[in-house]
Amino acid sequence: MILRNITRVFITVFFLVFSSLSFADSNSPTSQVKSTVDDILLTLKDKALDTPTRREKIRALVNSRFYFRAMSQRTLARNWKKASPEQQKEFVSLFSNLLENTYIGRIEAYTDERIDYLREKNKSPKRSVVYTHIVTKSADIPINYKLAKKGDQWLIYDVVIEEVSLISNYRSSYAEIIKKDGMDALLAKMKEKLKTADAS
């Protein structure tokens, strides 16, 4: 009886110690995502920077947290293995630029809103999801970051906005273009899109 109580206390204490440590873990998926997003928002608000410098800084931050190779592979799925190494390389580079533009454009629109980090769910030692809300005056917008662990870094390989997974969406869209016109046509379209985005 006493033994059982002691064991219970032991388990409780162990749990408390363990949970306090894991909570404070600055390497957790949430704290890593938060630190990058915070840095991006600070850079956006930094009035001292001129536009090209600011863009460059944000680009570097986005690059450090987004797992563009993983995103490219998930987007192309079966088509990744069919593509030549050159096509793969070109796709990763074009796709990273497109995603960067999309992400930066959107986060710029929401610079002044509050972001709540709700919780994280570790699906396996190398996969995690961080659930967040952007709180605007008229609505809460749910945004989930899907993360994969590479070395000691948790990297974003998908962003799910209001139940819409960006990668699933790109995958279906790009698969249709590849089916109709082929891989090279897709790459040409991506290049075209980047050109018009840079011009505007």
Next chain:
Amino acid sequence: MTYYKLTTKIFLILSFLFAQGSLFAETTIQNETTNILVAKAKSSESTKAPVEEDFTEDDEDIIEVSDPFESINRKIFSFNDKVYVYALKPIARGFRAVIPENGRVATSNFFSNLLAPLRMVNASLQLKGEDATNETFRFLINTTLGLGGLFDVAKKDFKIKIKKEDFGQTLGHYNVANGPYLVLPFFGPSSVRDGVGLLVDGAYLDAVSYIYDDETGRYLLVKLIDIETTLSLDKDTYEAIKKDALDPYIFIRNAYIQHRAGAVEK
């Protein structure tokens, strides 16, 4: 038995000390652990470069969309695009310029509150008791304390959040499939199922259609104010999609299907 007791005791003391240490010297211990973690990660990295994982088959789910009317849909899509660009959006910009943001938020709250009965009925039809109760309370609180729905007091002070439900979701809840994807003139992306849902909601559950039963002109005007308010608060989502997507039609279609699937599941 005694041996077991002893080890438990030692464990207990050790963990107690550890707990105390972490309580009193929280910051240092945390920093140390972090450093150890970082050092570990670094050492394992230096011994062998991290292998590039293969993501090509990682939870792959292609969105299945049935779109037999694609060519007509695309025509309506570009018609809607013109309506948006040349009529709806300029008016929304006018709203932004003339009405302060708080005023537009209040207007949007007001219209949202009018739809509370619609959400309540649909939650009930899906036997979601808690959601139906929440919507009922939201409606009562916001109509009274929130001055006719202008302020979302239920969310702010009572922490009861809105949960969108409509008849399309109710049908989906009972496993009615989307059917073909449809782009409706003025309304935008929909499906056969959600189009039916829209008709049922509009005919039976929309408070505005009850108030202006015989006055089509006024009804449309009120609906227009509702839509323009929403657009004025939106941060140019459609423009961003048009700018970034290789094929905005496909992007919006797939986003719509995914979004609705998520809404039905919730």
